[in-house]
Amino acid sequence: MAEMFYDDDADLGVIQSKKVAIIGYGSQGHAHALNLRDSGVEVVVGLRDGSASRAKAEEQGLIVKEIGEAVADADVVMILTPDQAQRGVYAEHIEPNLKPDAALFFAHGFNIRYGYITPGEGHDVCMVAPKGPGHTVRRQFEDGRGVPAIIAVEQDASGSAWDLALSYAKAMGALRAGGIKTTFTEETETDLFGEQSVLCGGVSKLIQYGFETLTEAGYQPEIAYFEVLHELKLIVDLINEGGITKQRWSCSDTAEYGDYVSGPRIITPEVKENMKAVLADIQDGTFATRFIEDQDAGAPEFEALRAEGQNHPVEKTGQELRKLFAWKTTDADYEDGSAAR
Ligand code: NDP
Numbered sequence: 001m002a003e004m005f006y007d008d009d010a011d012l013g014v015i016q017s018k019k020v021a022i023i024g025y026g027s028q029g030h031a032h033a034l035n036l037r038d039s040g041v042e043v044v045v046g047l048r049d050g051s052a053s054r055a056k057a058e059e060q061g062l063i064v065k066e067i068g069e070a071v072a073d074a075d076v077v078m079i080l081t082p083d084q085a086q087r088g089v090y091a092e093h094i095e096p097n098l099k100p101d102a103a104l105f106f107a108h109g110f111n112i113r114y115g116y117i118t119p120g121e122g123h124d125v126c127m128v129a130p131k132g133p134g135h136t137v138r139r140q141f142e143d144g145r146g147v148p149a150i151i152a153v154e155q156d157a158s159g160s161a162w163d164l165a166l167s168y169a170k171a172m173g174a175l176r177a178g179g180i181k182t183t184f185t186e187e188t189e190t191d192l193f194g195e196q197s198v199l200c201g202g203v204s205k206l207i208q209y210g211f212e213t214l215t216e217a218g219y220q221p222e223i224a225y226f227e228v229l230h231e232l233k234l235i236v237d238l239i240n241e242g243g244i245t246k247q248r249w250s251c252s253d254t255a256e257y258g259d260y261v262s263g264p265r266i267i268t269p270e271v272k273e274n275m276k277a278v279l280a281d282i283q284d285g286t287f288a289t290r291f292i293e294d295q296d297a298g299a300p301e302f303e304a305l306r307a308e309g310q311n312h313p314v315e316k317t318g319q320e321l322r323k324l325f326a327w328k329t330t331d332a333d334y335e336d337g338s339a340a341r
């Protein structure tokens, strides 16, 4: 059974006695900076020169400095730039300015797990990874609730790295919901596996194949869109509330019986073998190397795949249909984080 931690298990005073630098002010960065600030923690935001985010952070009353300056004064440095940018930002701006006993924090273990960042021995290395998008993390906090987080210590130089990580998680509001103890290796490998095989990769391909199968058989694209994409959210909400059992309870007996007899014809045991191969590439670093090498080359493969995905017919159908319906997701929903892009 996983070890769980709640507000009563953590001492907010630990993080309140530290100066915290939040590097980056994107999805996670803004949520960490604002939640910690509102929990009474001294926060500075570190941004690159000419950063487009500076004005946004200052509007919220936060102090913004250039990354090196923000780091120089900090006891805790939370790195919240995109994973592929962290190695460069660390080498150029963080490492040369880091206090010898400052703690390094991450919200995902990628750079530590694959050795792109190797902090010196004097630093605590911790992870507080909220299990939700940054905008949800902020909104839940403001509503007096929290998004659960998983917490890990990779290097305990101070002897009290765990108490520090737990205190940070409490200031984020995460322990209102609960924190689970993990390791950098477990978080990184399971996070990559989940998004690749089920959440992002698996679901996207399943939708595209479903849409192609119906439209190639002559059905209207708009109808196909409803059946294989729009309703997915409704199904996932039920699974989220009460597991697959609640989803099966709520849908018709026809749908439930079809689930049992046809699901295993679509997702065959071969799919599980493919998942094991994807997991092996994550574990041995093949995926990480491919991602970072492409990013270092200017992301040609990434950009080509992104363009191909955006040109799939299900995207065009969706764009037109969403304009016509009252349930359409608006740009305002995207901006306040109620919808994920
Ligand atoms: P974002 O893409 O939202 O980060 C954007 C921020 O990083 C901006 O402030 C941007 O600066 C800055 N930035 C980008 N490139 C550079 C660079 N080369 N040098 C300096 N600053 C740079 O990141 P996320 O919030 O999505 O992810 C941050 C971390 O959190 C990652 O480790 C991710 O895996 C993890 N995570 C993310 C989740 C999410 O929901 N997004 C969920 C859980 C964990 P500027 O403003 O100047 O453009």
Ligand code: MG
Pocket: 108, 191, 192, 195
């Ligand atoms: Mg991830």
Ligand code: MG
Pocket: 227
């Ligand atoms: Mg139906």
